[in-house]
Amino acid sequence: DAGVTQSPTHLIKTRGQHVTLRCSPISGHKSVSWYQQVLGQGPQFIFQYYEKEERGRGNFPDRFSARQFPNYSSELNVNALLLGDSALYLCASSPLQGYEQYFGPGTRLTVT
Amino acid sequence: GIQVEQSPPDLILQEGANSTLRCNFSDSVNNLQWFHQNPWGQLINLFYIPSGTKQNGRLSATTVATERYSLLYISSSQTTDSGVYFCAVFTHTGANSKLTFGKGITLSVRP
Numbered sequence: 520d521a522g523v524t525q526s527p528t529h530l531i532k533t534r535g536q537h538v539t540l541r542c543s544p545i546s547g548h549k550s551v552s553w554y555q556q557v558l559g560q561g562p563q564f565i566f567q568y569y570e571k572e573e574r575g576r577g578n579f580p581d582r583f584s585a586r587q588f589p590n591y592s593s594e595l596n597v598n599a600l601l602l603g604d605s606a607l608y609l610c611a612s613s614p615l616q617g618y619e620q621y622f623g624p625g626t627r628l629t630v631t
Numbered sequence: 632g633i634q635v636e637q638s639p640p641d642l643i644l645q646e647g648a649n650s651t652l653r654c655n656f657s658d659s660v661n662n663l664q665w666f667h668q669n670p671w672g673q674l675i676n677l678f679y680i681p682s683g684t685k686q687n688g689r690l691s692a693t694t695v696a697t698e699r700y701s702l703l704y705i706s707s708s709q710t711t712d713s714g715v716y717f718c719a720v721f722t723h724t725g726a727n728s729k730l731t732f733g734k735g736i737t738l739s740v741r742p
Contacts, residue, residue: 552730556672561635561717561732575729607672611730617661617723619679620730625672 521546523612523623531629532600540595540626544612550574551593552620553585554609562609568593569616597628605630633658637718637733644708644740652703652736654718661721661728663694665703668715668735677703677716708740 524543532538544551550569554562567575568587582598591612597604607627611620634657644650654663662681666674678685678692680701685692689708694701705712715735722729 554730554732561719561734562674562730564729564731567728575727577729609672609674616728617721619662619664619676620721621676622666622674627672 523610523621525608525610525623525626527626528624529627529629531631533631534600534602536600537596537598538600538628540597540608540610540628542593542595542610542612542623544591544593544610545621548612548614548621549591550613550616550618551587551591552611552613553593553595554611555579556607556609556625557605565595567616574616600630602630604628633660633720633722633731635718635720635731635733637716637736640734640736642736642738644738646708646710646740646742648708648740649704649706650708650738652705652716652718652738654701654703654733656699656701656718656720658699658722660696660699661723663696663701663721664719664730665692665701666717666719667712668717670714674717705738708738710740710742713738713740 552567553565556562564577566585607625610623665677719732
């Protein structure tokens, strides 16, 4: 079975631009979570979606938004990019909320 | 929010040595996971262990939920064990649920 997939792999954007990151969960998994990992730190929780509803939100500004589609894939959107948004963005899926999470390879975003 | 502390922050081993990595957490948790992050950033699941002891080859883990800690044991270390090890705890309160990570332990295994 395919694992969690994310696209794109790498992305370079300019300050003030907007970015959309995509995630496809493991087949049969209904919960998707997003994390931001800056260099030298552990991943920080951004959002969790379960059955297309937001079930958790981390301490991130409103510039960050997400949604989950009927096929359980998900998008993370970031508006008005700042230099500090440069990070590895990780997506994780789990069969049900609260169960073991499996991570994708991440999208490395660089904001210049 | 819940605090997750991992120790030691850095660990250097000679190949073949054993090691213990520790994870302390500040409040009750619903479950706990250990991950190994490879140099390309991929988080690899090692254990899903809300309580008790599990073993997988040279690795084993123990979580004592009542005392709010978990241990990851690596025996007969190999150079391929190098990387960053993360502990993460899952908390579910009302409609809000999330995985909180520690800062990680950087392990270097020398040949």
